[in-house]
Amino acid sequence: MADYYRDLACEYDWLYDDDALTDGSAITRPAVAGLLQRFGPGCAVLDAACGTGVDAAALARRGFHVRAADGSEAMVEVAAARFRRERLAIPVQQCLWGDLPDTIDERFDVVLCMGNALVHAAGKDAMVEALTGLRRMTGPGGHVVIHSRNWEKLHAERRVVQVANRVRTRGGRRCVMFYAWEVPDRLDQVHIAHIVFLFEDGDRIEPHEYRISLLPVSLGELRERLELAGLREVGTDFGETTDQYVVIAVAA
């Protein structure tokens, strides 16, 4: 995979506001919280796109039995450091979605792919392969949770600059972040996100910019690919006016 996160990893947490950094983005979505509650604390959760480990840590603190993986070595290092700092016994390793079934023996009640990660599997075949890998990590009755940006909405609105609504202050540093999007004519073309952190340095601004290219997926395409990967949708909180959504699926 193209590792867009190699350099971004050490500053990735600035994307989160303070509440999200503590609680993560999985348990705070009612559809995901409802699913996790049904299984109950103690159930086995794989965060298959753990990034810097925010969701995995939030779930482990709540008593879930969590394991974490990510395709980016740099993100895994930051996640491992978080778990050590918080004294959380979360095994974490670098692994691509398609390789998970042959790499990790354990199977899970809930397999998470949060943070709009799946679009990194660019194109239909790669995404079906990724989804197949995620499906094969579920145990009997297990669920896969896919989180996605509402690409149809982003593409239609063409809101090119999206600024975080708060200045973030951590460790004596202050930062404003925004996305600047390159939105092509068609939804099925590569979209480019420029993630920009503006750090305050006295009366100067120090900009740090990271560029990530993404090949969007519409809900219709995602549904088709879930089916091809042997998954059956059992729930979604998709809405035409929401910026993000999850689809929850089980082995067909």
Ligand SMILES: C[S@@+](CC[C@H](N)C(=O)[O-])C[C@H]1O[C@@H](n2cnc3c(N)ncnc32)[C@H](O)[C@@H]1O
């Ligand atoms: C936008 S980040 C989301 C991280 C985290 N879930 C969050 O919500 O902050 C996308 C993550 O997907 C990971 N990723 C991309 N392609 C992958 C693949 N083929 N297999 C495993 N992880 C992958 C990246 O390394 C990155 O950490």
